[in-house]
Amino acid sequence: MEMKGILRHFATIGVGTLLNMALGFLATILITRIVNPGYYGELSIFKMYGSLAGSILWLGLDQALVRYYYISDARNYKSSLLHFCVRWPLFITIGVSILIITVTSIQKVNVIYSTIQWIALAIYTIGIIFSRFGTTILRLECKTKEYSWCNVSQQIVYILLSLLLLYFYKNNEVLVLIIATIVGQFSVAFFSMLVGKEYWLGENCTLTAYNVSKKELVQYAWPFIITTSVATFFQSIDRISLNYFCDYNEVGVYSSALVLVNVFALLQSTFNTLWTPLSVEHYTKNPEDTAFYKQAQEFITVLMFAFGMTIILFKEIFVILLGHEYREAAYLIPFLAFHPIMYTISEVTVGGLVFKKKSKIQIVVSIVPCIVNLIGNMALIPIYGGRGAAISTGIAYITFFVMRTLLSNRYYYVDYSLMRFSILSVSSILFAVYATFHAIDIMSVFLYICVLTIMLFLYRDSVKIMIRYGIGILKKNNLC
Template structure:
């Protein structure tokens, strides 16, 4: 089913994710013992806001760079890069001026605090993040998978090392500054390494970058802006839960919730690696023969089974994962089962959503994000006041079930292929039910028995497909 060259390329890009996961498994038990849930909650909110400002600053120009990269003469690709950077930094200056003018309101509105240093760090982090995004994007576009993986691993190692260095130094700073400063310094260091190793792309060449061989500001923004809106809507959907926890709870609940996401890191790595692999593969298959629907049907069946089974196994292991956290974070173990649904549903939906992408119908992505965001808001309003972070996890998990259903229905509407909906719905609702009871109750024989029974049924209904 997969060519040797494609598999080799997939491994070159994904190996960094798996090594990074190993580093995370080693570093997480240490970090959760030196950073309190409250301070980890501040750091989590900081990164969420930073990501939003990054998307607004870039206006989708990173997508434009990737889209037009191969349509530009090789010698003028650097001009395309600088055009995209100028747009991003123009937006950055506008954002910085607004935040600094209204700094007292901004720091209170964003962080419910009067710590102005958070605003300064946020703007510095934004500058570093723009350089980091483009420097790594250049590596990806050059298809230097090995270097990309090395940079991913370097990021994890530097971040952890700098965090420990700051923590055990004599600097008398607030605890939540430690991971923030570590992240910013790491971002700067990795960006510089990537720029040095791809320096030819960062030398502005002679010639008019607005000629017919490349693109102007209007074209870059026209392509990237709709994608930026889609990403911002997705951000709203993905991070609504955190803001409800902060608004209706406190930083401790937010810290526990962020820590719970670290427990689903294995599935998240699978999700990222699969997406990296699937996007070029699906487009290749479509271009070669857009009538070959059997390939997509087979992939959907196999991926839905595999991700559901892995989700069950990870939830079964939740009590073993307690060793990753210190006493302060023990509650996170009972938050994470519903969060398992996030990478499971997303990965499965990557197969069925191809129809929207093949037919270039981004309006469906926006519609899906809006609908799922509404589900998430309603769920958080109803559950967070009573269940705190657990309620947010339940709302998020259920939202992603709707996310899969909507992506599948709209995707198949645009590119029809056979899906066994009875099998699919049994798999996802079984996993959802098991995750729910694992969130609301402590581990007991009845809970384990229900999980084993459901998993056995899922294996049975997939037996014929596995034999093929």
């Protein structure tokens, strides 16, 4: 697919993404004004454990589904591939859940959670697995509108159910939020499976008939068990460390900042939804066309840094929307913004490892920034609290980008003009350091203008293309 076609496709899901962003803001505003940081932090830890469990228990087969999906266009092949990939994660999750619940109920030992909480976590994890594979099918079929509405439905269900239950059960805030979270997760699973029912309910066939063996799928998938779980642990170290060195209140404030940044990260998930299947498909059909990936990297770099730096500048405005007890979150945003920035751009630059099936190398990619984040949290949280966790997380994601890009280029070289990218990154880091310890002032505005000027100069050719394309869309719709 040509770049203009990709941009056009990307634009079609803009409405859903904006709606999701608005609902994410609304949910955060409402919940943080009703629930204190301690309860919010406890909910964040629960969701974190669910993410950790899911990252291990889908066994890397979600990645195998993506990589082998386009081997054939036959529907029975795709159905059989989906059934194989989802079967074992589901069976193992149920088995592990029964074992843990049985042990905690018989021995009356509360390991992290009580028996009831373990049951809730098991149900939540099953919802995560179904929604993971359900939305992956929508991505692979480029049903971006339906994918967007899956996320929207989750937000709507979570908001409505949270407010309703909090109104009637004001003394059980954590339980109420956990129930709303679980139901919201299953709404995604239900909707995505309903849209892709022809694949979920399709007839099976023998995968070997398409030169794909189950052994090959498992061999490709198993390294992702390590890489995905390490990556999820990497994303969770900050909250685990804050919970260890501080308390649920600090975790709650930090989590509120994460939610605000994750609203920006919806741009990340929107791009990844479209990019991953398109990049694999493009490589399969035209493996020599490296210019395709270079231009995509430049476009997304401009978008992510422009949005990221703007959020850093106006961080106090976003936090005003939260409850009074959450105002410290403003100073956590600057470095947390590097998570969606660096992760999204690296989704383009990591292509070589995906195309060449170097899933084992992904282990190194995940472990190195994980170690960096762990050391950073241990060193900075005792001194700076939540700000230290945010700084460590930002540095770790920059390391993550470097590892992905350099290792990928060893197997599939693309000239990403890394010197330009490094100059832009360093200038952005300096701005983030200042914004972490200062409210918005004249110096903040000056640094913001400097970063944008550097970006516009370094990527002027890509910016011109994007402007021309934007004007073309406006003219086509008689808006210009």
